[in-house]
Amino acid sequence: MSESTGAARNPAQEAEGFFPVSPLMIRNWSRGRFALYLRQGTSYVLYTSKGDAFTDAHRRKLDDMGVLLVHVDGAERAAYASYLLENLPELLQDEAIPLEQRGEAWYQASVMALRRVFEERLPKGLARRRFTEICDMLRTGMDFFGRNGALKQVARLVGRGYKSYHHSLGCAVLTYFVCADSPKVAPERLHAVCLGALLHDLGKARVPQEILDRDPETLTPAEREKLRAHAAAGVALCAHLPLEPETVVCMLLHHERVDGSGYPAGVCGEALPFYVKALAVCDVYDNLTRPAPWRPARTPYEALRFMKMHKDSFDVDAMRRLISVLSGAEVSTQ
Ligand SMILES: [Fe+2]
Numbered sequence: 117m118s119e120s121t122g123a124a125r126n127p128a129q130e131a132e133g134f135f136p137v138s139p140l141m142i143r144n145w146s147r148g149r150f151a152l153y154l155r156q157g158t159s160y161v162l163y164t165s166k167g168d169a170f171t172d173a174h175r176r177k178l179d180d181m182g183v184l185l186v187h188v189d190g191a192e193r194a195a196y197a198s199y200l201l202e203n204l205p206e207l208l209q210d211e212a213i214p215l216e217q218r219g220e221a222w223y224q225a226s227v228m229a230l231r232r233v234f235e236e237r238l239p240k241g242l243a244r245r246r247f248t249e250i251c252d253m254l255r256t257g258m259d260f261f262g263r264n265g266a267l268k269q270v271a272r273l274v275g276r277g278y279k280s281y282h283h284s285l286g287c288a289v290l291t292y293f294v295c296a297d298s299p300k301v302a303p304e305r306l307h308a309v310c311l312g313a314l315l316h317d318l319g320k321a322r323v324p325q326e327i328l329d330r331d332p333e334t335l336t337p338a339e340r341e342k343l344r345a346h347a348a349a350g351v352a353l354c355a356h357l358p359l360e361p362e363t364v365v366c367m368l369l370h371h372e373r374v375d376g377s378g379y380p381a382g383v384c385g386e387a388l389p390f391y392v393k394a395l396a397v398c399d400v401y402d403n404l405t406r407p408a409p410w411r412p413a414r415t416p417y418e419a420l421r422f423m424k425m426h427k428d429s430f431d432v433d434a435m436r437r438l439i440s441v442l443s444g445a446e447v448s449t450q
C-alpha cells in the first residue's frame with residue numbers, strides 16, 4: 117500500500133491543480149490508472165500510485181483517518197474521466213454515493229464523451245462557444261437528474277454500452293446545432309429538446325439485445341413490433357419524472373417521418389414539430405455513420421446520399437440545416 121509516504125506537492129506548482137473525488141467513486145482495483153492523493157494543509161501527499169491496487173484495506177484506512185475526499189492530479193483528468201465512463205452504470209446506481217456526486221460523475225464522463233463527438237464527428241470549424249453551450253446543457257441535465265432522482269434512467273441508458281450512449285450524445289449535439297439557429301425552435305425550449313434527443317432511445321433498454329443486434333429488415337413482424345415499442349417504452353420509463361413536453365415528444369415521435377411512413381402512429385407533415393423532424397434526421401445520420409453488427413459504418417457523404425434517396429421521409433429544412441452543420445457552414449437564421 118502506498119500510503120501517505122510520497123513527497124508532498126504544492127498545489128500552487130501544479131498547472132491544472134488537483135480535484136477532489138469521494139473515495140466512494142473509487143471502485144476497488146488491482147492497477148489504478150491514476151494516482152490518489154490526500155490533502156494535507158496546502159500540500160497533496162501521495163496515497164496510492166498509478167499502477168497500485170486500491171482495496172478494502174485502503175478504504176478502511178481512509179475511514180479510520182476520517183478522510184472524506186481523495187484528490188486526483190489535474191494532469192490525470194483524462195484517465196479519471198475514462199475510468200468514470202467505463203464504470204458509470206454501476207456508479208450511477210450505487211445508492212451509497214450521494215446523488216450530487218453521482219450527478220457530477222455523469223457530467224464529467226459526458227463532457228469527455230462530448231469532446232470525442234466534437235473531435236471525431238464534427239467539422240473542425242465549429243466554434244468552441246458551441247462546445248461550452250452544450251456543456252451548459254449537460255449541466256442543466258445534471259441538475260435535473262440530481263433533483264429528481266432520475267439517474268437510474270440515465271444509468272439504464274449508459275448501461276446499454278458506451279456506443280449507444282455516444283449515439284445519444286451525438287444526436288443531442290447534432291439536434292442542438294440543427295435547431296439552435298432555426299426560428300422554428302424557441303431558444304428557451306432548446307434544453308428540453310436536447311434532453312429529449314439524449315434520452316430518445318431510452319426505451320431500447322426494454323428491447324432484447326438479440327433484436328437490437330439484427331438488421332431490422334430481417335426481423336419477423338413480432339420482433340419488429342418489439343423494436344418499435346421502444347419509442348413508447350422510453351416515455352413509460354420516465355412517466356414519474358416531470359419532463360418538459362418537448363422531451364417527451366422527442367422520445368415518442370423520433371421515428372415518425374414527414375411522409376407518414378414512420379411509427380408509432382404514422383404522424384406526418386406539419387403535425388410533427390420541427391424539433392422532432394430535426395432529431396429524426398440527426399438520429400438517422402448518426403446511426404448510418406456508426407457501424408452496426410450487420411453493416412459497416414457509412415461515410416458522412418454516403419449517409420447523406422442515402423438519406424437524399426429517401427428524401428420524402430425527411431424534412432427539407434432539417435436536412436438542409438444538418439448538411440450546413442456538417443459542412444461547417446454558418447446556418448442561416450431564416
Ligand atoms: Fe429510436
Ligand SMILES: [Fe+2]
Nearest residue numbers: 283316317399
Ligand atoms: Fe437513435
